[in-house]
Amino acid sequence: MTEATGSGTGRAQGTTRSSAINGSAVTGRVPYTVPQPPATIDAAIWPSIATVPSSLKARVAGRAADAIFKAAVRRLPLEVRYPDGTVLGKASSDEAAAAYPVMTINRPEAFATRLGDGGLIGLGESFMAGDWDADDLTAVMEVFASRVGTLVPEPLQKLRGLYLPRQPRRERNTEKNTRSNISRHYDLSNELFASFLDSTMTYSSALFPESGDALRNVAWDGLAAAQQAKIDRLLDKAGVKEGTRVLEIGTGWGELALRAAARGATVYSVTLSSEQQELARQRVAEAGYADAVTIELKDYRAVEGEYDAVVSVEMIEAVGFEYWATYFQTIERVLAPGGKVAIQAITIAHDRLMATRTSYTWVHKYIFPGGVIPSVRAIEDITAKQTGLRVRERLAMGEHYAQTLRLWEERFMAREDEVGAMGFDAVFQRMWLFYLCYSRAGFETGYLDVQQIVLDGC
Numbered sequence: 001m002t003e004a005t006g007s008g009t010g011r012a013q014g015t016t017r018s019s020a021i022n023g024s025a026v027t028g029r030v031p032y033t034v035p036q037p038p039a040t041i042d043a044a045i046w047p048s049i050a051t052v053p054s055s056l057k058a059r060v061a062g063r064a065a066d067a068i069f070k071a072a073v074r075r076l077p078l079e080v081r082y083p084d085g086t087v088l089g090k091a092s093s094d095e096a097a098a099a100y101p102v103m104t105i106n107r108p109e110a111f112a113t114r115l116g117d118g119g120l121i122g123l124g125e126s127f128m129a130g131d132w133d134a135d136d137l138t139a140v141m142e143v144f145a146s147r148v149g150t151l152v153p154e155p156l157q158k159l160r161g162l163y164l165p166r167q168p169r170r171e172r173n174t175e176k177n178t179r180s181n182i183s184r185h186y187d188l189s190n191e192l193f194a195s196f197l198d199s200t201m202t203y204s205s206a207l208f209p210e211s212g213d214a215l216r217n218v219a220w221d222g223l224a225a226a227q228q229a230k231i232d233r234l235l236d237k238a239g240v241k242e243g244t245r246v247l248e249i250g251t252g253w254g255e256l257a258l259r260a261a262a263r264g265a266t267v268y269s270v271t272l273s274s275e276q277q278e279l280a281r282q283r284v285a286e287a288g289y290a291d292a293v294t295i296e297l298k299d300y301r302a303v304e305g306e307y308d309a310v311v312s313v314e315m316i317e318a319v320g321f322e323y324w325a326t327y328f329q330t331i332e333r334v335l336a337p338g339g340k341v342a343i344q345a346i347t348i349a350h351d352r353l354m355a356t357r358t359s360y361t362w363v364h365k366y367i368f369p370g371g372v373i374p375s376v377r378a379i380e381d382i383t384a385k386q387t388g389l390r391v392r393e394r395l396a397m398g399e400h401y402a403q404t405l406r407l408w409e410e411r412f413m414a415r416e417d418e419v420g421a422m423g424f425d426a427v428f429q430r431m432w433l434f435y436l437c438y439s440r441a442g443f444e445t446g447y448l449d450v451q452q453i454v455l456d457g458c
Helices: 056-073 108-118 120-129 137-145 175-186 190-194 220-237 255-262 274-287 321-334 350-356 362-366 376-386 398-414 416-421 426-445
Strands: 079-081 102-105 132-134 245-249 266-271 293-297 307-313 335-348 389-396 448-457
Touching: 056 108, 108 120, 120 132, 120 362, 120 426, 132 137, 137 426, 190 274, 220 255, 220 307, 220 335, 220 398, 220 448, 245 255, 255 266, 255 274, 255 293, 255 307, 266 274, 274 293, 307 321, 321 335, 321 376, 321 389, 335 350, 335 376, 350 376, 362 426, 376 389, 376 448, 398 416, 398 426, 398 448, 416 426, 426 448
Parallel strands: 079 102, 245 266, 245 307, 266 293, 307 335
Antiparallel strands: 102 132, 335 448, 389 448
């Protein structure tokens, strides 16, 4: 991860990396305390966090953002507390105030300036810096996520292209850039991911047997089985059985390849993460499937050969919208006659995709550079117009992702000390918590969904 982008690992040099992969389980709902604001911030790692923007433009924008924010929250089911005792939001006059989430502004001027200077990037950065806090961060983010299209007055929304940043060209997912984009997230540390993932090391939505109210209370000890159920459904839909030649685009840490090999399939899996490749190969060898599974460090566009089934889990989001046609054309090129495709994809409403597809967000800057979440309509249109593939079946399971993220969030915070011992500082931990809660809020409110999509040739 390059410091020049303003993002960083927050990882101290020379620290001892934990060798433990998935220790004791954390079960049920796990209460935790939000990490305290960082006492010191390393400006070399976190330049945008260590210093509040101070230009005249930033200060003017900050005053405007402060006015817009205060006007917006006055009508929201939220309690916003300021150091001088001011309370804004419907909670200030509503009898149901006790049920509203609380957002505490610790440093009003810094918060407003960052918000004015960077929009939603500033919202996340101000949390990382400790300018504001929330006891229930997901609940606060849900309030904003459910009203994302109306928080800013419509006339100002039309001007967004004039003041909001666009994705840097260096982060476009060309074959030259993609390795760097992937590495900045997935090569952080296998131990970091193991601190909050279950024993399958699966970093995508699970599919739980529960539904309704029961789903909202699933516990940690059911997560591994739910991850395997998700994988098994994809393999079933792709027709993976003994003798099937499987291409997996995006290896993860190897669980899907292992389960496909256990069915008697041969698997060719590609990734751009050296850390994932190393651990996935190790897991495959230990399971005795080294002869059936090949894992290579390769861009999906460079894949050759012919496969009976192509499976890809939450990979399309990292492709970039300019390359979605290339992604599906590559799949079509290597798919054997009669073959099937099963992908799992995070999705967004088509109107939101069209409004934000070129925007540069907090998630791009700190978590997934170059990423764009597709809409179902975009997938259907691209495959229909630019390939011979057709969508045959879809399963929407966004509520399952919300609970998967809840379990990751609880697990991550339960291991706060271990993560710190790995060398990830307080700013990083607040960043990662914001990422998990920000994402969960998207699924809880329906702003985001996740789909299992089955395709085949005409």
